[in-house]
Amino acid sequence: MHESILDYGRYRYLWVALILSIGSLVAYLWHDPIGVPNGGTWLGYTLGTIGALLILWLLWFGVRKRRYSGASGSARGWLSAHVYLGSTLILIAFLHSGFQVGWNIHTLALALMLLVIFSGFFGVYAYLRYPSLMTRNRANTTRDAMLEEIRELDQQALALADKIDRNIHDVVLRSIQQTRLGGGILAQLRARDDSAQALASLRKAVSTAGASAKADAGSQTMVMMVDFLANQASDAQSDNLRRLIDMVSRKSALATRVARDIQLQALMEVWLYLHVPLSLGLLGALTAHVLSVFFYW
Amino acid sequence: MKWFIRRVVRKGKGAVQYEEEIHFGETLTIGRAANQAIFVNDIRAALEHARVVALGNGRYRVEALVAAGLRVDGRFEQSTTAKAGQTIEVGNTRITLVDPPKDFEAAVEVALVDKAEVAAREQSEALPQTLAEAGLGKRRASWTLLLLALAFGLALPLAAHYVPTFRALVKDVPAVGLNAWDTGPLAAAHHTMARDCQSCHGEPFEVVQDDKCVACHQNTLAHADPVAFPLPEIAEARCAHCHRDHNGDDGLIKDDQILCSDCHSDLSQRVAGKTQLLDVGDFGKAHPQFKVLLPAWKEDGSxxxxxxxMDQQPLVERSGLKFPHDKHLVAKGVQAPDGMRVLDCADCHVAEAGGALMKPIDFEAHCQDCHRLDFDLRMPDRQVPHAKVAEIQYMLDEFYAKVALEGGYDDVAAPLNVRQRRRPGQQPTPQEQREALDWARTKARETTDALFSSRTCGVCHTVSRDPSAVQGGWVVAPVRVSGQWFEKSDFTHAKHVTMACEDCHAARESTDSSNLLIPDIGHAGALAGDPPYGCRACHGGEDHAEPGQLESTCIDCHGFHQAPFPLHTTMGTKAGGEP
Structure with a gap:
């Protein structure tokens, strides 16, 4: 049976995390410190030590995952522990500080830690959801194969358009030049592709060509326009036109899938561009936090 | 117009061959149609794709005839002006504008675009398809955030710690410099030091030292004699063991029971034989019965x-007064000169200004209205002062001497010259004076005896006769009716104003002044019964408080810094070498 990062080892690390959380919570509720709960009580120091060690261990995952094999368990097991113990940190950190916050390096470390964890939550969602969406979207092919097919369709469409009408050729040529797949960060995340626009401009060109014969053709659906044109032109022409529209539609569908593929891949990766730098920021803030509280003990 | 067209034909292995031709016409047409001046054999070219117009001086007008446009120097253009040296691309064909040779107005060079070049350009023009290709990176951002966090959290505060000028510069900037290290607001009393960390924090990586506290708190007393009780908990404990700052409104004075009970719950073992204090822990369960301060006097009268x-039986208060509370508090009132007067506690017992203790009872203010100190039926307006025996005697001696010498005192027992009113200007003879003064001395002595023996003083005071006593032999027992009953606690009436007096003091039932009306420790649940209640009726301890009881801890009643010794830090264990 397939095990995800969540149910790895029969939820082994969920149990570890739960035991750690409940243990910390019970200790916090049982503990009756001098004054209010804060990081300076013995429990505060204890939870702080546990939290700091956890953070260092979680950071070590960045090193561990680069080693494809290791004596210390599978990468999936490490990731499962990373996710569950990382989530536990939210509770441990707040119990450590006694829920005290302020405008200082200590709360900055807390804020960075929360940002890292919540970006990680998105990562868990992405890893659980997007791979299957990607597989489905690719439909047993690869992105390179789809791009190659688009290139071939472009050439064929151009040749076909040339046989129909020079205006149609122009429109197809321009749409090929304007095909944009991928792009900047936002473009990738928005899954932008211009294929629909290309199809629309082709429809417009077709209808303009037909408009000279009948004025209301512009508002017709494409099939009706094709039918209309087919009536106007020879059988060979109408057949070409059908094939052209078919090709451009197919290209449009392909382009949409490629854009979606790029989008899913970007979504799978984008959180890491927050998660990793923020975790390094957290390492800095944590170092400063620990050193400062003992510097001014 | 005469165009010079040179075609570059590549023959494999790098060999190049040129074909030259001349074209006549205003424009140079480019396209896939057979009639074009420059024929482009590529489906990506329109039949009539573009045209070039020579403007002279090596300048050309380049115009696309289809919406797809054409590349000029690699960029798609619809219509532009170009000059010699620039290139036009349509499909697979590249047309380079060149300076016309002699006898020509315009010239171009035509070549096929190299396939490797096309592939390279496609590569470079391809849009990024991953975030990494789009320029997103982790390494630089990671280093930046790491260094920023270290700079903000470590470098700037350290600079502020070591460089006074920088410290002064950023002192008031929130979250910058040492403010970034501030773990929380200081207690209100310390707010003036909020921007001056080093007023408390001295050496790096060293806990806050007591000498920093004592720098201001010079008059704070020790908890116990540090020589008699050289316990680590007293002699070595830091101020910050109890007083922990940076917790804002939580304040510095901690009421946690454990701070006391960790020593006092088994104090008798810790300091065996050195203390008279009893072991004490939680007020609800582990506090001994109160010890009350009962009035007593030594032989010498001090x-x-x-x-x-208060568990001692019988528990008798020897105030020195005879005072039945019940008779004064009867519901119908007591007989006063102006009629019946209903007395209440507050008619006599009034709190001091601070509200802690009660003001002493004042005879003149509280008693004398009814308990008059008159002494002579013939002079009902005159009273002796509420004073010492000697003063009363002086007053009576002087009073009766004046009466005797003035005469007119209507008493059959008095000599005639005392009874007769003297006329103005009439001087008594020395004989008469002596008789009168003899009578006066005797009268004063009799009156004193009468006052002290039964009639007046004895109502309240215990009066005895001691022939050896200097003033007529009368001795009034010393009196103490108010003061502090519990010397080890800081009880205050002010915090108990919601209670009625009788909730704690059973005065209405007290028939005699020997009844001690001070409440003892009491027991939990007493509120369900009748008053008077002991303290535990309302107060429980931190660990053992019944529902509805207050969780009172040690310092609600007791002080800590109360021993008459300076704090151990001022003893010089640090500064002065050997303690």
Missing amino acids: YAPQRVS
Whole structure:
């Protein structure tokens, strides 16, 4: 049976995390410190030590995952522990500080830690959801194969358009030049592709060509326009036109899938561009936090 | 117009061959149609794709005839002006504008675009398809955030710690410099030091030292004699063991029971034989019965109250006064000169200004209205002062001497010259004076005896006769009716104003002044019964408080810094070498 990062080892690390959380919570509720709960009580120091060690261990995952094999368990097991113990940190950190916050390096470390964890939550969602969406979207092919097919369709469409009408050729040529797949960060995340626009401009060109014969053709659906044109032109022409529209539609569908593929891949990766730098920021803030509280003990 | 067209034909292995031709016409047409001046054999070219117009001086007008446009120097253009040296691309064909040779107005060079070049350009023009290709990176951002966090959290505060000028510069900037290290607001009393960390924090990586506290708190007393009780908990404990700052409104004075009970719950073992204090822990369950300070006097008359447990039986208060509370508090009132007067506690017992203790009872203010100190039926307006025996005697001696010498005192027992009113200007003879003064001395002595023996003083005071006493032999027992009953606690009436007096003091039932009306420790649940209640009726401890009881901890009643010794830090264990 397939095990995800969540149910790895029969939820082994969920149990570890739960035991750690409940243990910390019970200790916090049982503990009756001098004054209010804060990081300076013995429990505060204890939870702080546990939290700091956890953070260092979680950071070590960045090193561990680069080693494809290791004596210390599978990468999936490490990731499962990373996710569950990382989530536990939210509770441990707040119990450590006694829920005290302020405008200082200590709360900055807390804020960075929360940002890292919540970006990680998105990562868990992405890893659980997007791979299957990607597989489905690719439909047993690869992105390179789809791009190659688009290139071939472009050439064929151009040749076909040339046989129909020079205006149609122009429109197809321009749409090929304007095909944009991928792009900047936002473009990738928005899954932008211009294929629909290309199809629309082709429809417009077709209808303009037909408009000279009948004025209301512009508002017709494409099939009706094709039918209309087919009536106007020879059988060979109408057949070409059908094939052209078919090709451009197919290209449009392909382009949409490629854009979606790029989008899913970007979504799978984008959180890491927050998660990793923020975790390094957290390492800095944590170092400063620990050193400062003992510097001014 | 005469165009010079040179075609570059590549023959494999790098060999190049040129074909030259001349074209006549205003424009140079480019396209896939057979009639074009420059024929482009590529489906990506329109039949009539573009045209070039020579403007002279090596300048050309380049115009696309289809919406797809054409590349000029690699960029798609619809219509532009170009000059010699620039290139036009349509499909697979590249047309380079060149300076016309002699006898020509315009010239171009035509070549096929190299396939490797096309592939390279496609590569470079391809849009990024991953975030990494789009320029997103982790390494630089990671280093930046790491260094920023270290700079903000470590470098700037350290700079502020070591460089006074920088410290002064950023002192008031929130979250910058040492403010970034601030773990929380200081207690209100310390707010003036909020921007001056080093007023408390001294050496790096060293806990806050007591000498920093004592720098201001010079008059704070020790908890116990540090020589008699050289316990680590007293001698070595830091101020910050109890007083922990940076917790804002939580304040510095901690009421946690454990701070006391960790030593006092088994104090008798810790300091065996050195203390008279009893073991004490939680007020609800582990506090001994109160010890009350009962009035007592030594043989020589000096006041020496005795501290006795309230469990002691019988528990008798020897105030020196005879005072039945019940007779004064009867519901119908007491007979006063102006009629019946209903007395209440507050008619006599008024709190001091601070509200802690009660003001002493004042005879003149509280008693004399009814308990008049008159002494002579013939002079009902005159009273003796509420004073010492000697003063009363002086007053009576002087009073009767004046009466005797003035005469007119209507008493059959008096000599005639005392009874007769003297006329103005009439001087008594020396004989008469002596007789009168003899009578006066006797009269004063008799009156004194009458006052002290029964009639007046004895109502309240215990009066005895001691022939050896200097003033007529009368001795009034010393009196103590108010003061502090519990010397080890800081009880205050002010915090108990919601209670009625009788909730704690059973005065209405007290028939005699020997009844001690001070409440003892009591027991939990007493509120369900009748008053008077002991303290535990309302107060429980931190660990053992019944529902509805207050969780009172040690410092609600007791002080800590109360021993008459300076704090151990001022003893010089640090500064002065050997303690």
